Amino acid sequence: MKDQIRGKAEEIKGKATGDRSEEMKGRARQAVGNLKRSARDVRGDVQGEVDRTKREQDRAGLPRSR
Numbered sequence: 001m002k003d004q005i006r007g008k009a010e011e012i013k014g015k016a017t018g019d020r021s022e023e024m025k026g027r028a029r030q031a032v033g034n035l036k037r038s039a040r041d042v043r044g045d046v047q048g049e050v051d052r053t054k055r056e057q058d059r060a061g062l063p064r065s066r
Contacts, residue, residue, distance in 0.1 A: 003032050004029075007029030008026065010025055
């Protein structure tokens, strides 16, 4: 979130001053923030599936794999 906000501020600053470099840097920082958020989302989804699988194995009385 921090990267997205900071990137948006840089982009706006670049647009306001006519500095294309600053504007592009802001867009790039926003993209980094979006990638970080997506990675966190995927990590959370994977962890949720692992937890769900472990619960199902426990209920079924199956041994857990490593």
